[in-house]
Amino acid sequence: MSGVVGPEGGSMRELLRVGPGAVDLAAIDPRSTPGLPAAAGHGSARKEWARGQVELVGAELGRQQEMLYAAAQGAAGPGSATSAPSQAGARLDGDRPRRVLLVLQAMDCGGKDGAVKRVAGAMNPLGLHIRSFGPPTEEERRHDFLWRVRRALPPPGYVGVFNRSHYEDVLIARVEELVDEATWRSRYAIINDFERELVEQSVTVVKVMLHISYAEQGERLMERLTDPTKYWKYNPSDLDTRARWDDYRAAYTEALERCGTDAAPWFVLPADRKWYRDWALAHLLRETFDGLDLGYPPADFDVERERDRLRDQGGK
Amino acid sequence: MSGVVGPEGGSMRELLRVGPGAVDLAAIDPRSTPGLPAAAGHGSARKEWARGQVELVGAELGRQQEMLYAAAQGAAGPGSATSAPSQAGARLDGDRPRRVLLVLQAMDCGGKDGAVKRVAGAMNPLGLHIRSFGPPTEEERRHDFLWRVRRALPPPGYVGVFNRSHYEDVLIARVEELVDEATWRSRYAIINDFERELVEQSVTVVKVMLHISYAEQGERLMERLTDPTKYWKYNPSDLDTRARWDDYRAAYTEALERCGTDAAPWFVLPADRKWYRDWALAHLLRETFDGLDLGYPPADFDVERERDRLRDQGGK
Numbered sequence: 120m121s122g123v124v125g126p127e128g129g130s131m132r133e134l135l136r137v138g139p140g141a142v143d144l145a146a147i148d149p150r151s152t153p154g155l156p157a158a159a160g161h162g163s164a165r166k167e168w169a170r171g172q173v174e175l176v177g178a179e180l181g182r183q184q185e186m187l188y189a190a191a192q193g194a195a196g197p198g199s200a201t202s203a204p205s206q207a208g209a210r211l212d213g214d215r216p217r218r219v220l221l222v223l224q225a226m227d228c229g230g231k232d233g234a235v236k237r238v239a240g241a242m243n244p245l246g247l248h249i250r251s252f253g254p255p256t257e258e259e260r261r262h263d264f265l266w267r268v269r270r271a272l273p274p275p276g277y278v279g280v281f282n283r284s285h286y287e288d289v290l291i292a293r294v295e296e297l298v299d300e301a302t303w304r305s306r307y308a309i310i311n312d313f314e315r316e317l318v319e320q321s322v323t324v325v326k327v328m329l330h331i332s333y334a335e336q337g338e339r340l341m342e343r344l345t346d347p348t349k350y351w352k353y354n355p356s357d358l359d360t361r362a363r364w365d366d367y368r369a370a371y372t373e374a375l376e377r378c379g380t381d382a383a384p385w386f387v388l389p390a391d392r393k394w395y396r397d398w399a400l401a402h403l404l405r406e407t408f409d410g411l412d413l414g415y416p417p418a419d420f421d422v423e424r425e426r427d428r429l430r431d432q433g434g435k
Numbered sequence: 436m437s438g439v440v441g442p443e444g445g446s447m448r449e450l451l452r453v454g455p456g457a458v459d460l461a462a463i464d465p466r467s468t469p470g471l472p473a474a475a476g477h478g479s480a481r482k483e484w485a486r487g488q489v490e491l492v493g494a495e496l497g498r499q500q501e502m503l504y505a506a507a508q509g510a511a512g513p514g515s516a517t518s519a520p521s522q523a524g525a526r527l528d529g530d531r532p533r534r535v536l537l538v539l540q541a542m543d544c545g546g547k548d549g550a551v552k553r554v555a556g557a558m559n560p561l562g563l564h565i566r567s568f569g570p571p572t573e574e575e576r577r578h579d580f581l582w583r584v585r586r587a588l589p590p591p592g593y594v595g596v597f598n599r600s601h602y603e604d605v606l607i608a609r610v611e612e613l614v615d616e617a618t619w620r621s622r623y624a625i626i627n628d629f630e631r632e633l634v635e636q637s638v639t640v641v642k643v644m645l646h647i648s649y650a651e652q653g654e655r656l657m658e659r660l661t662d663p664t665k666y667w668k669y670n671p672s673d674l675d676t677r678a679r680w681d682d683y684r685a686a687y688t689e690a691l692e693r694c695g696t697d698a699a700p701w702f703v704l705p706a707d708r709k710w711y712r713d714w715a716l717a718h719l720l721r722e723t724f725d726g727l728d729l730g731y732p733p734a735d736f737d738v739e740r741e742r743d744r745l746r747d748q749g750g751k
Contacts, residue, residue, distance in 0.1 A: 243548075245551050245552065245565055249561055251561070344738055354736075415663060
């Protein structure tokens with residue numbers, strides 16, 4: 120990782136972690152830049168510096184993702200969407216192959232799509248499993264709220280990204296009163312159980328709230344109403360949601376407080392500055408991969424013998 | 436697209452198209468570089484030139500993909516995996532929103548994964564729908580061979596990539612005699628019907644065979660047996676497949692001849708040189724997008740009125 124300058128004052132995981140227990144979103148400035156090193160420089164130079172760093176860290180994310188993917192090759196099972204023959208394959212330590220799940224939540228215009236494009240986009244799309252959650256379909260509404268979420272989990276070896284998630288069921292469902300209070304109140308514990316279960320199944324869960332200000336949302340919405348290539352991103356209902364900003368803020372706060380567990384922690388990432396958002400998210404993911412201590416799996420065949428066989432078939 | 440130099444001597448679609456009717460794979464040199472312009476220079480300089488061009492064309496692919504995605508926003512239906520509210524949305528001409536499906540086939544080591552990484556990787560992963568087809572599972576084998584393929588189709592607005600495909604059912608299934616001859620013979624017509632149906636459902640199908648030589652495959656296999664970070668890509672059965680090279684060649688030839696239809700054409704892309712492979716594939720996709728004549732959808736709301744509403748909510 121030559122050229123990469125890491126965060127200062129702690130890891131991104133330490134600097135951005137919230138919960139369990141009291142969370143004060145008002146105390147986290149959406150324009151702040153926790154961990155940004157002095158090397159970033161000042162003023163607008165920081166933007167260019169961060170873009171370059173995201174490219175470097177992105178290349179490292181790509182390498183880590185490949186190791187994650189490699190370790191799962193040959194793993195049988197319903198999630199195994201691989202082009203390799205399904206022979207029992209290379210896996211470290213006989214462990215279940217790992218998966219990573221990035222959960223992205225934000226108010227409208229919070230930058231989820233941009234973050235996916237720039238940070239997840241640095242990885243090989245073959246190993247990504249991205250799922251967006253909109254309003255539940257009729258079929259989805261007939262099941263419990265986690266049904267569609269379970270079906271959207273990444274297979275072993277994949278990096279999953281949830282663009283919105285089961286947290287909508289304690290956010291919009293609460294604010295818009297789509298269910299009664301007893302129902303959404305019961306969901307925090309259900310979510311914690313579910314996520315603990317995921318972790319036990321070798322899923323590394325990283326939950327990120329992209330934290331933007333009311334003013335920044337206003338500017339970004341106006342951009343969508345000014346640039347005709349962005350009209351498609353706008354929906355009149357966005358303003359109804361914006362009118363309930365404080366209610367959503369309260370709902371987010373409670374979700375962070377109750378579900379920011381050690382097994383599946385929540386991170387609040389100041390996101391008014393897009394360049395900082397991408398930089399911080401890239402490092403957060405890099406640290407997460409580092410913690411998995413990944414490596415390429417050893418050969419599960421006799422390398423010398425295979426080389427001989429290949430030479431017999433004209434390989435050089 | 437400043438800086439982009441297009442192919443010479445015809446479009447990539449014209450230069451690489453094969454079928455219907457007689458196809459002579461032996462007459463297509465896997466090291467050739469059809470369409471490569473004089474601007475590419477000579478010798479190893481061409482590699483660097485091509486990499487730079489792929490980046491430029493990739494950015495254009497990203498823009499086209501966004502327009503494709505934008506046109507489908509708000510489209511209801513089972514495939515609509517969007518985070519936007521499901522209100523009937525912006526679509527051009529009341530047409531069904533389009534989708535693009537890239538089908539990639541190749542012998543082992545043909546470069547499918549690399550092509551996906553470098554060319555599809557230039558697009559926003561949010562709008563990609565990549566599916567790899569391995570040996571069918573038990574459940575898949577209980578259904579007809581197209582069952583799993585239909586389930587893997589991209590939703591409207593998405594760019595789908597099939598990493599292997601239903602063509603395996605007339606390739607490996609034929610060579611390894613997984614089904615009897617009458618069965619695989621019947622599949623060419625079934626595939627043509629299926630693909631015609633897709634085209635009628637607004638799917639633009641681009642089928643690409645990455646064409647490598649026996650010698651190049653030998654070198655790439657040896658690389659996988661030499662570099663420990665590549666062991667995971669190797670499987671001893673790869674050599675059993677290599678031993679049947681001519682049989683596979685014959686199976687590919689017949690698939691290209693019978694299924695290279697005008698509705699869903701086949702392209703044979705010389706792929707011994709990775710830099711040419713990526714360059715040619717990027718242009719092939721660019722031309723495909725160009726043919727769709729995409730644009731951003733108009734607003735389906737009153738722009739002025741929404742701006743006023745936003746101003747009332749503090750937007751600037």
